[in-house]
Amino acid sequence: MFINISSHDNDFFQATLQIQSSRPIYNSSYNSPVYNFNDKNFTFRYQEFQNLIFNPDVFESNLVSVIAFHIYMIMGIDADTFDLNSGDFFYNQARKILDFSQQNGFKGWAPNDGLQSRYYLIDNVLSPTYKEYRTVLFNYHFKGLDFMTTDLKQSKSGVSKSLMLLDQMNKRRPNSFILRVFFDTKSNEIQDIFSGGPSIPIT
Template identity: 55%
Template sequence: MRNYIFILLALVMSTAWSQELNCNVVVNAQKTGNENVQVFKTLERQLTEFINNTKWTDKSFKPQERIDCGMIITIENYDTDLFQATLQVQSTRPVFGSTYAAPVYNYNDKDFNFQYLEFQNFVYNPNQFESNLVSMITFHIYMILGLDADTFAPKGGEEYYKQAQTIVNYSQQNNAKGWKLADGQQTRFVLIDNVLSSTFKEFRDVMYEYHRNGLDEMSNDAKEGKQAIAESITDLQTLNNRRPNSYLMRVFFDAKSDEIQEIFSDGPSVNVSDLISTLTRIAPFHAAKWRKINF
């Protein structure tokens, strides 16, 4: 009987402290001409286990609440333990009352050079640099967590963004690109700096309004939900007036452009003329999609 109770308690605790992510990791080495080399398969398996089996927060996640996400590592070149690659990161969140998963994060990190020896242990230290590979993966994990939390509660992702910023700060001791201001205007440094800056405060407000008061309300009242989404996008105009053509705006629409086009091309009709005008001004790089909104 005592053994039965112990097993039951263990199962309950396991469920209560379930990991946060359900991440599909792909290591694509076709460009090297040696995609069947075992080291790539080992790297893929180890990263999958590292991401999905690590407890990244002190929050309780039920199994069905795990965040669906994906990471595609494209190996461009390698030499022994040195790898040149790019990293595509995506995450989604469920929409209330539907089977639809809304894209939240869609980021292509082109500055991804790292060292890796097959079967090496991955160690994550919240306050200390371990390797560029671990820093890259964990930075994007905390961006996924932060953005997801912002869609459910106002400023809900603050602690995760702070950890992403900590990773940026201690990774600057490394010579890899993307961690410093001097590395350019479309980097990890700029991304987290913008997210946490009051200059771009509307971004996080829109993440909440768009998802919680827009998408999640569409199952109750599709027209009202669409209107809330349109109003949240209009709020980005204030940000754009302050900082035109910002990197953060590009990151937002890289995730949301297809979804916005689809939402306003179907369902109950709402006035889209002002919306299209706003979209064309603040996200001209997706103008072809905005021209397709004609519902």
Template identity: 45%
Template sequence: MMKIKFTLLLFLFSLVSFAQEFNASVTVNAEQTGRTKLSIFKTLEGAVEDLINQNTWTDNDLDNHEKIDCNFFINVTEYSQDNFRATIQVQASRPVYGSTTSTPIFNFKDNQFDFRYTEFQPLDYNPNTYSSNLVSTIAFYVYTILGIDADTFSPEGGDKYHQEAVLIVNTAQQGNAQGWQTSSGNQSRFRLNADLLSNNFAQFRAALYTYHREGLDMMHTDVEAGKLKIVEAIQMLQDVNRSRPNSILIRSFFDAKSDEIKNILSGGPQVNLTEVLSSLKRMAPIYNKNWNAIRN
């Protein structure tokens, strides 16, 4: 009887120790194919969601409220004989300390997402082997999200996750799919990962920490101090933009943050916004409608 109890305790402990890290929602849109009734699209949706949510990606022990919320939108433009031509948009957020709200930390659209998938095939990630472009791409974004999330909690906290993403980039190159090579362009998975680990963008990652941990997470105790830190983080990004204009990291940051920044800078204690508004308009002119709407 004691042996049975001990075995049960070990089993329960393993469930606690290896909790999954994500609350992921996956949507597969196949309207452009004209074949939306095919069951393979719904099967693919569930398989990718299980790959993200049911795997253990780290050794972190997380409570449910600490899990990362994320959305994966796969837009299939062509489908024929298990070959998919698609785009994927990935969004993620994390809780804001001392509040019931969350903050977006990643919003990225990848237009280089062609893959092969046979209905009901298992999707398993093994860091040492290449199985498919589908699995590699999803795993890459999982570790990129983990890295960016960790960067918001501690300086360069995401290094080990970005390094894991490097391994995926290197392994996936043998599949010859677009997005993994230097030649894939400035909006590729290769470029996203390379910039995150480049010394040229160290201040970008430092700005993530300043914005989130020293800014947003502190606003529940001192709104003005938190707001000033967010202004400081934006100016840090401007320093990065001066040396590396129109980078993939700066673009993805404002794709995630433009609405939030407008709301934060428009509310709460008044701070001097002249310089920061000028910086926002230089870095992200596509969001000038938001910047022009800011009223301190």
């Protein structure tokens, strides 16, 4: 997690937040990227030595809320890669943070704050319209990459089949935000997976 301060006025800061997370692959030293998000709507107030307190039932500060939101997103995505749709608790906590934060005037929490905001991130993840995204998180990792050290061909096949689900989603909603988030995270890895090793049929 990297906070890049672009400007400040006394205790008010304008910044961007780059968040990245990875997930270990079974029986290997490789960590697969699962979350790569550049949060551009990030402003907050902070005074030196101010205590940062997270209360899941109250908005304390935008700095705490934004960081907590992304931590819950990371935990939800990580859970989904190990057990199908098991990230619900964490996503619902992220949604709860969004609901508490919308009334405080900071950008990124509301529908009118742009199509690449925290609002649309959690909305897309939980929407039935994009249900394949969470299925892909599980199939890609648990049925694909986790076989990388034991059966490379099966591993590549699992990854390939999971990506076909994204094609279904894209036909329903072309160039969706959540699809771009996925490929911002995975494009380099996917290229590496299919650039060598056993060949598999691509349909």
